[in-house]
Amino acid sequence: MTHGKKPAPRRNTLPLHAVAWIVGAFILIPVIYAVLGGFKQNSELSTNPFGLPSSWMTGNYTEVLASGSFWLQLWNSMFIAVTTTVITVGVAALAGFIFARFAFRGREALFTLFTAGLMFPFAVAILPIFVLLRTFGLLGNPLGVILVQAAFGLPLTIIILRGFFRSIPGEIEEAAIIDGCSPFGFFWRILLPMAKPAVATVSVLAIVGSWNNFMLPLVVFTEEANWTLPLGIQQFQGQYASDTARILAYLVLAMVPALGFYAVAERHLVGGLTAGATKG
Amino acid sequence: MTTLTRGPEAVKLPAPAPAPRQRGRLLTITLFVLPALVLFLLLVVAPILVAFYASLFRWNGFGGLPTNFIGLDNFTRLFGTEIFRRDLWHLLVLVLFSVLVQLPFSLAIAMLLNQRIRGRALYRLVFFAPYVLSEVITGVLFSLILAPDSGMANQILSLFGADSEWLADPDTVMPSLFLVMTWKYFGFHMMIYLAGRQNIPNELVEAAQIDGASSWKTFRHITLPLLGPTIRISVFLSVIYTIQLFDLVWILTQGGPSHSSETMAVTMFEWGFKRSQVGYASAISVVMFLLSLVFALFYQRFVMRRDLEGATTNLGGRR
Numbered sequence: 001m002t003h004g005k006k007p008a009p010r011r012n013t014l015p016l017h018a019v020a021w022i023v024g025a026f027i028l029i030p031v032i033y034a035v036l037g038g039f040k041q042n043s044e045l046s047t048n049p050f051g052l053p054s055s056w057m058t059g060n061y062t063e064v065l066a067s068g069s070f071w072l073q074l075w076n077s078m079f080i081a082v083t084t085t086v087i088t089v090g091v092a093a094l095a096g097f098i099f100a101r102f103a104f105r106g107r108e109a110l111f112t113l114f115t116a117g118l119m120f121p122f123a124v125a126i127l128p129i130f131v132l133l134r135t136f137g138l139l140g141n142p143l144g145v146i147l148v149q150a151a152f153g154l155p156l157t158i159i160i161l162r163g164f165f166r167s168i169p170g171e172i173e174e175a176a177i178i179d180g181c182s183p184f185g186f187f188w189r190i191l192l193p194m195a196k197p198a199v200a201t202v203s204v205l206a207i208v209g210s211w212n213n214f215m216l217p218l219v220v221f222t223e224e225a226n227w228t229l230p231l232g233i234q235q236f237q238g239q240y241a242s243d244t245a246r247i248l249a250y251l252v253l254a255m256v257p258a259l260g261f262y263a264v265a266e267r268h269l270v271g272g273l274t275a276g277a278t279k280g
Numbered sequence: 281m282t283t284l285t286r287g288p289e290a291v292k293l294p295a296p297a298p299a300p301r302q303r304g305r306l307l308t309i310t311l312f313v314l315p316a317l318v319l320f321l322l323l324v325v326a327p328i329l330v331a332f333y334a335s336l337f338r339w340n341g342f343g344g345l346p347t348n349f350i351g352l353d354n355f356t357r358l359f360g361t362e363i364f365r366r367d368l369w370h371l372l373v374l375v376l377f378s379v380l381v382q383l384p385f386s387l388a389i390a391m392l393l394n395q396r397i398r399g400r401a402l403y404r405l406v407f408f409a410p411y412v413l414s415e416v417i418t419g420v421l422f423s424l425i426l427a428p429d430s431g432m433a434n435q436i437l438s439l440f441g442a443d444s445e446w447l448a449d450p451d452t453v454m455p456s457l458f459l460v461m462t463w464k465y466f467g468f469h470m471m472i473y474l475a476g477r478q479n480i481p482n483e484l485v486e487a488a489q490i491d492g493a494s495s496w497k498t499f500r501h502i503t504l505p506l507l508g509p510t511i512r513i514s515v516f517l518s519v520i521y522t523i524q525l526f527d528l529v530w531i532l533t534q535g536g537p538s539h540s541s542e543t544m545a546v547t548m549f550e551w552g553f554k555r556s557q558v559g560y561a562s563a564i565s566v567v568m569f570l571l572s573l574v575f576a577l578f579y580q581r582f583v584m585r586r587d588l589e590g591a592t593t594n595l596g597g598r599r
Contacts, residue, residue, distance in 0.1 A: 013397045020403050023389060027406055027463065030425055033432050046430040095316035098309050110313070117324050119576045121524035123545040124565040127552045128327035128334065131341050151323035154316055183308045212414035214527045219553060230416035234531065237420050244424055251421055255413060262412040266405065269412065273468065274475035 031255070038249035045244055060249035070253065072225070073232035077257075080142055080149075080217075080228060081210040087150040088206045089199060092157035097187050099158065100165035101173065111162075117155035123215065130219050144220045149210050157202045160275065164198035165191060201272035204265045211258065229254050328569060334562040341558035354563035364564070367544045370454065371522060377458050378518045386466045387511070390473035391499065404474070408467035415464070419531025422460045423447065447533050450540035457532060457541055464528070469514050476510030477503070512584050516576075523572050544568050 037045055038060050039053045048054065064070050099111050129148055130139075138144035168191065176186045192199065214230045221227055227235065233254055240246050262269065335354055339346035358364050389407065393400045410418065425432045426446035434443045446456045480503060488498045526545035529535060535542030535550070544564055552561030 013395070016392055016395055016397050019389075019392060020397070020400075024403060024406055027410060027467075030421055030432075030463070033425065034421055046435070049432045049435045091315045091319060094312040098312045102305070102309055104306075104309055110317075113325075114316070114320060117320065119520055119572050120324060120328060121520070121545075121568050121572055123524040123526055123548065124331055124569045124572075125324065125327035127341070127548070127558055127561055127565060128330035129323065130553075131330075131558070132323075132327065147319065148323050151319045154320050154324075158316065183312075187312075208412060212412075212416075214414065214416050214530075215549075230414050233416050233420055237423070244427075244430075247420065247424060251417055254417055258412050258414065258417075259409065262409060266408075270408065270471050274472050 034248045034252050034255075037245055038252050040245050042243060042245050057245075060246045061253065063246070064250050064253055069224070069227075069232060070250070073227050073229045074257065076142070076226060077211055077228040077230075080145055081207045083142075083146045084149045084153070084210040085203050085206040087146065088153040088157055089161075089203055091150065092154050092202070093161055093192065093195075093199070094187070095154075096158045096161035096165055097191060100162045101170075111158075114155050114158050117152070118159075120152075122152055126215060126219065129216075133220060139220055140223055140226060141220075142226060145213070145216050148216055149206075149213060153206050153209060156205065160202050160272070161195065161198055164195050168194055197268075200265075201268045201275070204268040205272045207261070208258075208269065211261075331562045331565045331569070334559050335566045337559045339559035339562075340556045341552075346559060348559075350559075354560045355567075357560065358563050358567070363539050363542060363547060364544075366539055367542055367547055370541065370543055373454060374458065374461075374522045374525070375519055378461075378522065379515055382458075382462050382466055383469055383511070383514060383518065385462070386469035386514075387473050387507075389466070390470045390477060391503070393470070394474060394477050404471075408471055410464045411468045413464070415527035416531055418460065418464050419528050422463070423532055426456055447541075448537060450537055453533060453537065453541040457529065460528060460532065469518070472510060472514050473507065476507050480506045509584070512579075516579055516584070519575060519579075520572055523568055523575070 033049065036051075036053060037049075039056045039058065040048070041057060044054060095114070099107060133139050133141075133144040133148075136144075138147075172190065172194075173186055176190055181189070212230065213228075214234075217226075217228050217231050218234075221231060224235075233250060236250050237247050334346055336349060336351060337346035338348040338350050338353075393404055393407075428434065428445045428448045431446070433446060437443050444452055444456075447453050484502055484506070485498055488502050489495075493501070524545050525543045526549065529541060529543050529546050530549070533541045535546040544567065548561045548564040548568070550561075551557045551564070
């Protein structure tokens with residue numbers, strides 16, 4: 001894109017914009033419908049689905065915000081996402097460091113084992129994991145979700161971090177060792193700070209993965225106190241089945257953290273996903 | 281997937297060290313790799329092995345490891361059921377839909393946003409946004425929109441004097457599901473294609489244009505072949521994802537009406553968690569695993585092999 005040498009010839013871009021607008025409408029109309037619908041009465045949803053509400057009812061939104069369960073689910077989702085990310089990235093960085101900068105027999109075989117994990121469908125393991133967690137008494141414990149998510153996040157995280165660690169010149173390591181740095185000192189004080197962009201990328205991927213996870217919390221958490229947002233939304237829909245406007249309000253409020261995070265971390269998210277896809 | 285990641289070795293082989301150093305090195309390696317290895321073996325590898333083992337037993341999931349060995353009975357029973365054959369059929373339908381409709385659509389939009397048009401950064405931002413919303417949010421939102429009587433989709437259709445049962449009708453449930461999947465995932469594939477496109481030197485495209493090639497010919501003979509590796513990876517991801525499709529289907533239809541949108545993962549979940557036939561459900565897990573494995577090996581061997589050799593292939597590798 002930056003290769004252009006001469007200014008682009010003026011062309012009529014109107015048809016391109018027209019297509020982009022149609023696709024944009026396809027994406028945005030459901031979301032706008034939800035946002036506006038949350039301000040309407042249920043009866044108005046069927047008579048006036050697209051227009052602005054005849055009177056703006058804030059009740060649906062404020063009632064959700066005033067209920068403790070929404071905030072509790074938000075907190076549970078955040079706690080699980082952050083803890084998962086810290087464990088995934090911490091453990092994967094240590095292993096990625098070894099895979100990147102130490103030569104030893106069996107290294108490639110071990111690395112291959114981890115990368116093979118990329119294509120293990122999570123659904124395959126869910127039943128044994130459920131039995132395992134029950135055996136260890138981890139059902140209903142956030143740790144059960146956190147550790148499993150971390151384990152399944154390792155392959156991609158290790159691959160991306162190893163790639164980055166390998167790109168850091170060996171001279172820096174030699175200099176650090178000569179200055180009396182231990183391997184861990186080099187890893188902790190020099191390598192990790194240099195790898196900040198890669199660490200940010202894998203962290204963003206881990207957070208989004210955990211935030212959106214449904215199947216695992218679904219089988220691990222039975223108590224309402226543990227529910228994450230996806231479980232809460234599903235339950236809310238069941239509970240207020242005929243109260244569409246109220247469900248829409250709940251959905252919109254649940255979208256806000258994800259879209260806000262996307263707005264802030266878009267570069268890392270897209271960079272990480274495309275790198276993961278094209279490298280993996 | 282490993283073969284793809286092997287680049288030129290950037291590793292500095294250490295000079296032969298005296299014995300004490302050597303022992304310290306071994307200790308470092310062990311201590312650093314051990315946490316990842318334990319976590320991975322215990323929670324990823326072992327459960328998959330257990331699924332294989334359990335698939336050979338009649339087992340309700342309780343009381344330690346299963347004991348009632350029945351050989352391959354779970355598998356013969358599984359392949360004899362109508363529901364499972366329909367699961368496989370749905371997998372095929374969704375894969376074909378993705379490859380023939382969703383991915384070309386994503387590619388077209390990616391090419392569009394690769395043009396110099398005003399506001400393309402915003403378009404990109406919006407088109408990708410559904411990908412960050414959870415499957416549950418997406419599913420619940422569309423189950424309301426596609427509701428048979430008063431949903432928004434039918435109110436649009438009623439402007440043209442039409443209506444549809446959407447997810448409630450066995451004949452329309454798969455296209456409806458596919459509509460939702462496209463809404464959520466096309467932006468992801470679009471982003472992959474955009475990243476791949478940016479790794480094609482513009483000089484090649486410009487040279488073709490100077491030689492008088494039309495934009496279609498330039499696309500057909502320059503851009504498309506050079507995007508080959510990217511497209512092959514996006515097909516790969518799409519298939520692997522579809523084999524284990526669960527969340528969206530569970531929220532939208534639970535596999536219904538009367539199993540007409542059921543996937544393998546949904547069937548597995550039904551039998552494993554609702555009816556406690558863990559052995560039988562494990563057989564479904566094993567089939568999912570083997571399908572993924574066979575597909576991945578076959579695909580890497582025969583479809584992506586070229587990409588491991590060529591020079592135009594280290595797409596998106598370095599940012």
